Amino acid sequence: MSDSQDRAPSQEDAWLDRVLERIRAGHPDGVRVGPGHDCAAVDVDGGSVVVTTDVLVDGVHFRLDAMEPATVARKALAVNLSDLAAAAAVPIGFVVGGVLPAPADPALFEAISLGFAEAAEALACPCLGGDTNVAEGPLVLAVTALGAPGPMGVLSRKGAEPGMVLSLTGPVGGSIHGRHLTFTPRVAEAQALARHGVPRAMMDVSDGLALDLSRLCRASGVGVRVDADRIPIHPDVDATGDARLAHALGDGEDFELLVAHEPLDAETTNALAAEGVTLVPIGTFQAPEAGLVLVGPDGEQPLRPTGFDHLG
């Protein structure tokens, strides 16, 4: 879900601010995590369930004329599992609401459905059902994924505190060259981190490192200092010079996790490494007055929340 808050609101965030208060006013006690995070969590039947929803639209998030329907279906599931990963939740199933472009094409329906079935197996999250419609317009795939809370409960964007380390689970930038379709959501990594008691706040990088980090800071009520030299830039970034950093900060659809955590001891670092999980520290959370600062070779500058604004 992209309901979100940030320090310098994007168009999307500014709109949401106006309605979130009203929506939250209707929440009973059973709502443990609500709008404004990657997932929500609500009490059910003696436990809790984690839920998230993300909508993909042809021409915005994918191009049906340039890729296989199965690839699109996989991405629609994977972006939701990335949100569950941000909550350190274990995926338990998903539903799909689809709008097919008119006139209805049985071959497209079948290719997408079988694509979801394949993705469900590959990503270990069963398809529980769906609803299909036909209308004049682009293909729309609205996936909602459910998860069970992990060993640390439901992580959210709230929980980062001054002095904590900001880390990434992997390199960012350049996903448009293909990785935005083929990425593996960091579900296993999030589970490993939670088993070792590491994350205090998490968020996945979907709209861009800078924009999403600004949202995490706003939700947690903290500032941050990011060390530009430590940001892991993905080899997919094909720019040179300063443009490389700009891609890493603003491209988005990396689907790595932003993790707020206490400094790791060697034992935890080694245990995580043994499970194939590496945290790359890129900054330190600060008191809110410090704002969002990027520390580069030329000194400090404000970290502008560049990235993808869904409503911009």
Next chain:
Amino acid sequence: MSDSQDRAPSQEDAWLDRVLERIRAGHPDGVRVGPGHDCAAVDVDGGSVVVTTDVLVDGVHFRLDAMEPATVARKALAVNLSDLAAAAAVPIGFVVGGVLPAPADPALFEAISLGFAEAAEALACPCLGGDTNVAEGPLVLAVTALGAPGPMGVLSRKGAEPGMVLSLTGPVGGSIHGRHLTFTPRVAEAQALARHGVPRAMMDVSDGLALDLSRLCRASGVGVRVDADRIPIHPDVDATGDARLAHALGDGEDFELLVAHEPLDAETTNALAAEGVTLVPIGTFQAPEAGLVLVGPDGEQPLRPTGFDHLG
């Protein structure tokens, strides 16, 4: 959800048949009810959660140029709660995936969001979050609702047996004159029925009594004899003669419940009446060989599955 099966498959159902087997093959044990019913149910965190999704599209399910955005939002939530009612589940929250027509209109976003907030309170189901996008195309609202299993567990379309009574919770037909926007999902009625141990199978009438009944019969593996004279025809039906029955059978969007149950004793009937719940018996389930039969003043005829085919 409208994944479904029926005796003489609609276009939608025929498509689904081809992919459901593949999708079900990927299901682990924790999936208690899967595609092909109004809701799915899956194990989570020591209990179970019930989930359903329904997508509404401008020009198909509503006309944004002819009604208030808040009315549209209420319907988008209510149709999902009707599916939860069919499972006798207790609503616990919902998420919304929305696609707004480009260019983005803040007033529309706000009106829909506040409409969902109002509907959440009126229908006692909190809004847990959402995802909003903008694209060239009609307004799309994809709602996914979560519920907790009721006192009889998760009811589905399966469970009707020969000899059981087929009842409706209220009159059908003519919803297009306004009721399709303002109906109250039969959540309270379903809970009352479940508390008294009545329903063996349930389904809500969304696509039309005849079409939806054919799906319930197919899922349960039974036939049915429906007494035309006993079908409660809603006063909203403005036709005369035989056309009245055709409207009752085929109009759809009634959102009353089809209930399969053993004959009620007087004590149960009175207890339900005291809670404001009336079941109107309209037929009897039969062995599958009997097929679907409508018994009218002129004798018997096959009950054709008339109604709304989403992919037709």
